[in-house]
Amino acid sequence: MAQSLSNVLLHIVYSTKDRVPWLSDATARKDLYAYMAGIMKAMECHALVINGVADHVHALCQLSRKVAICNLIEEVKKQPSKWLKTQGSQYHDFHWQAGYGVFSVSESKVRDVKAYIENQEEHHRKASFQDEFRLLCKKHSVPLDERYAWD
Numbered sequence: 001m002a003q004s005l006s007n008v009l010l011h012i013v014y015s016t017k018d019r020v021p022w023l024s025d026a027t028a029r030k031d032l033y034a035y036m037a038g039i040m041k042a043m044e045c046h047a048l049v050i051n052g053v054a055d056h057v058h059a060l061c062q063l064s065r066k067v068a069i070c071n072l073i074e075e076v077k078k079q080p081s082k083w084l085k086t087q088g089s090q091y092h093d094f095h096w097q098a099g100y101g102v103f104s105v106s107e108s109k110v111r112d113v114k115a116y117i118e119n120q121e122e123h124h125r126k127a128s129f130q131d132e133f134r135l136l137c138k139k140h141s142v143p144l145d146e147r148y149a150w151d
Contacts, residue, residue: 008063009048009105011113012073013136014056015129017095017151021054028087033057035080043067043075048110051117053124058117060105073100097151101133103140 016022023029033050036059040047044064052058059076063069077096084091105113116123123132130150137144 004065006063006065007107008065009107009110010059010061010063010069011103011105011117011136012059012061012076012100013102013133014073014077014100015097016055017097019055019097019129019150022084022091022094023052023057024054028084028091029054031087032080032084035083036076039076039079040072043072045072049114049117051120053120053129056129058120060110060113060117069102073102099149099151101136101142103136103142 023032029052033052036050036057037047040059040061045067046062048060048062050057050059061072063072077100081094081096084094127135133149134144136142
């Protein structure tokens with residue numbers, strides 16, 4: 001084939017270290033998500049939606065065929081963390097958890113996943129991050145060892 005084509009869609013999820021609600025300010029969250037989207041764009045990974053709540057973030061993106069998943073997530077965690085620490089003394093000790101979850105999304109499910117991510121605040125009135133993450137892992141047949149999941 002003369003050209004390389006791909007459409008790899010990812011649902012990425014990770015929390016703040018120890019699920020501390022660092023991101024309780026809605027304006028700061030919105031700015032953080034915009035910053036994350038800019039990093040994805042610079043890496044040729046299109047962010048379809050980024051949202052979350054005070055203690056974790058979800059992103060739905062299209063992975064560039066030039067970027068490894070682990071490299072994308074490393075940059076989307078590292079650079080915003082550094083940036084957020086410059087946004088006020090209240091963020092100086094901010095950290096993401098060490099790990100993450102990443103799940104493949106079929107094109108036919110993009111609308112559903114996008115709506116799910118957009119409605120995080122509503123969803124988390126009923127469910128904790130841990131319950132949500134357990135369910136995502138189960139739904140995608142990802143084994144979860146809880147001894148190492150909640151840092």
